[in-house]
Amino acid sequence: MTQQSITPARFISFEGIDGAGKSTHIGFVAAFLRLRGVTLVTTREPGGTALGEKLRDLLLHEKMHLETEALLMFASRREHIAQVIAPALQRGEWVISDRFTDASFAYQGGGRGLDRGKMEALEQWVHPALQPDLTLLFDVPLEVARARLDATRSPDKFEQEQADFFSATREEYLRRAAQFPQRFRVIDSTQSIAAIEGQLAAILHAVLAVSAPGH
Numbered sequence: 001m002t003q004q005s006i007t008p009a010r011f012i013s014f015e016g017i018d019g020a021g022k023s024t025h026i027g028f029v030a031a032f033l034r035l036r037g038v039t040l041v042t043t044r045e046p047g048g049t050a051l052g053e054k055l056r057d058l059l060l061h062e063k064m065h066l067e068t069e070a071l072l073m074f075a076s077r078r079e080h081i082a083q084v085i086a087p088a089l090q091r092g093e094w095v096i097s098d099r100f101t102d103a104s105f106a107y108q109g110g111g112r113g114l115d116r117g118k119m120e121a122l123e124q125w126v127h128p129a130l131q132p133d134l135t136l137l138f139d140v141p142l143e144v145a146r147a148r149l150d151a152t153r154s155p156d157k158f159e160q161e162q163a164d165f166f167s168a169t170r171e172e173y174l175r176r177a178a179q180f181p182q183r184f185r186v187i188d189s190t191q192s193i194a195a196i197e198g199q200l201a202a203i204l205h206a207v208l209a210v211s212a213p214g215h
């Protein structure tokens with residue numbers, strides 16, 4: 001039997017270019033919320049399901065046509081929503097996803113130049129009514145992101161991209177943050193981890209305050 005959250009379910013996505021530091025902060029956010037009685041699921045894209053993880057392996061390591069890449073990202077997402085995200089939200093649990101559709105707009109749209117209209121069509125098809133309630137965008141200049149990439153493992157297909165790819169990806173993320181200011185919070189990820197955690201705590205307190213029963 002699943003325990004009910006004390007607050008209505010919320011869907012939170014984490015975004016940013018490779019090396020922006022989002023992965024470091026997912027654990028902090030999950031622990032912060034659990035300590036306050038929130039039942040939650042942490043997951044990731046591409047991936048999050050058995051099939052999605054197979055697609056992730058292809059997406060991160062195989063060369064493919066740009067539209068194939070976009071379609072597979074959304075195929076993985078379709079499965080992820082059906083198997084993980086929607087059921088968790090229906091059970092009253094929060095969902096924290098390491099990336100969601102903003103990543104497709106930023107990477108396939110911004111970075112690779114796929115027509116935004118095609119992406120919007122896929123978004124309309126795959127999740128016409130679902131959007132994150134909160135998107136945390138970890139933003140850093142390219143040089144900082146590059147320096148942070150884990151030098152101990154070989155870079156995947158995306159991490160091997162050049163500076164102009166990441167600058168277009170970052171620009172698209174920031175454009176979307178400006179387009180959807182209600183759900184986006186942009187975190188200056190050049191700050192210390194402690195400073196970022198302080199900022200995240202303030203954001204989460206505000207989310208919990210509006211989620212509290214009786215508000």
Ligand code: TYD
Pocket residue numbers: 018023045046073098099100101102103104105107108158159
């Ligand atoms: P990432 O989330 O950075 O994981 P890790 O920290 O393990 O490297 O890797 C996922 C990669 O997939 C990342 O480079 C961005 C890319 N991506 C897209 O291009 N489009 C998408 O829609 C999603 C979800 C991810």
